[in-house]
Amino acid sequence: MGMFQTKKFLQMLGIAIISTFFLSMILGLLNLDAYYVFITLQLLITYGTIGVLSVFWLPETPYMSAYLGAITMSLLNILFSYYIFNVMIFADPSGINASMSWAVIVSMAFAFLTRFIRSKQESRVPA
Amino acid sequence: MIREMFDVYSRHLIMILLLSVFIIFPITMAGYFAAMMSYEIDTLTTPTYFAGLLMLINFIICAPPFLKLVLRDREDEKMTLKEGILFFVKQFGPLLMLTILLYLAAIYSMWMFFIPSAVILIFLMVLPYFSDEQNLKSMVKKTFTKIMDENIVILIDLIIVISINLLVWALLMYVLHNYENNIYGYMVLRGILNTFSLPIIYIYLSLRYRNEFIRTDLG
Numbered sequence: 001m002g003m004f005q006t007k008k009f010l011q012m013l014g015i016a017i018i019s020t021f022f023l024s025m026i027l028g029l030l031n032l033d034a035y036y037v038f039i040t041l042q043l044l045i046t047y048g049t050i051g052v053l054s055v056f057w058l059p060e061t062p063y064m065s066a067y068l069g070a071i072t073m074s075l076l077n078i079l080f081s082y083y084i085f086n087v088m089i090f091a092d093p094s095g096i097n098a099s100m101s102w103a104v105i106v107s108m109a110f111a112f113l114t115r116f117i118r119s120k121q122e123s124r125v126p127a
Numbered sequence: 128m129i130r131e132m133f134d135v136y137s138r139h140l141i142m143i144l145l146l147s148v149f150i151i152f153p154i155t156m157a158g159y160f161a162a163m164m165s166y167e168i169d170t171l172t173t174p175t176y177f178a179g180l181l182m183l184i185n186f187i188i189c190a191p192p193f194l195k196l197v198l199r200d201r202e203d204e205k206m207t208l209k210e211g212i213l214f215f216v217k218q219f220g221p222l223l224m225l226t227i228l229l230y231l232a233a234i235y236s237m238w239m240f241f242i243p244s245a246v247i248l249i250f251l252m253v254l255p256y257f258s259d260e261q262n263l264k265s266m267v268k269k270t271f272t273k274i275m276d277e278n279i280v281i282l283i284d285l286i287i288v289i290s291i292n293l294l295v296w297a298l299l300m301y302v303l304h305n306y307e308n309n310i311y312g313y314m315v316l317r318g319i320l321n322t323f324s325l326p327i328i329y330i331y332l333s334l335r336y337r338n339e340f341i342r343t344d345l346g
Binding site: 005010 | 157165168170171177216217218219220221223224225261262263264266
């Protein structure tokens with residue numbers, strides 16, 4: 001049954017969107033001036049959620065789903081900011097490169113760490 | 128169908144109200160605020176399409192907890208609030224992604240006399256009521272089977288859904304048109320209206336499309 005489950009994948013993206021939504025709402029209420037903190041927290045929460053959930057929900061294809069989820073989310077972000085907020089993001093290819101690379105790096109790192117911790121937990125012999 | 132709907136209401140009134148307040152009201156308010164923000168951007172040439180997408184998403188993604196409530200009611204069991212919210216969170220992603228994709232297809236195929244747009248609207252209207260399936264393929268397959276079974280009658284459901292919304296909105300506006308309201312007041316009113324009118328539509332449509340148990344009882 002080594003199959004890629006599309007519904008689980010989409011559920012994972014949905015939970016990433018919901019967690020980003022709540023985090024943005026809370027950080028918006030705090031009225032932070034430091035945009036870098038805001039952006040870094042959003043990056044970690046969104047793509048970290050994808051990385052962690054891909055291990056738990058799609059245990060047969062964890063890295064592939066983390067990679068595809070990160071690519072899909074960053075592509076959605078880029079299209080949204082281009083068509084809705086009219087940010088001229090396609091005039092800056094290195095910016096697109098940086099955002100997509102950071103997305104993939106964060107989600108793959110979280111997937112790797114979660115899988116590592118789980119394998120340690122499973123291999124531990126109870127004393 | 129109407130009698131069963133009122134039966135469900137009388138058995139699970141508190142749960143329906145809690146789900147409305149905790150799920151439908153915040154989603155509606157978030158959607159309308161986002162639509163307002165898109166209208167305030169000067170560079171955006173067609174904010175109407177985005178506002179329509181937000182309204183459609185608002186209608187599609189709030190349906191699954193009520194479907195679960197109706198399915199539990201068939202087995203004479205109750206649903207807790209935690210189960211309902213978890214089911215909503217789990218079905219959020221697939222419904223949102225499919226809605227965005229199919230809405231884009233509907234927008235770009237409007238030049239074909241709105242025929243694909245109508246088909247896509249009907250598909251999106253039926254899709255949430257099969258969201259308890261395990262995988263995406265059987266969800267889409269059962270939706271198609273249902274549309275083929277119901278045939279042209281399904282247009283009447285679409286008309287019912289749209290006309291309930293328009294009727295309630297028009298009645299409320301008739302009451303309120305003498306007062307001095309701004310756009311935010313209308314938005315809050317619309318949110319309260321959705322809180323009470325959407326569960327009726329959701330429970331009606333879940334009973335309408337998930338009637339396999341009723342059929343076996345007759346046969």
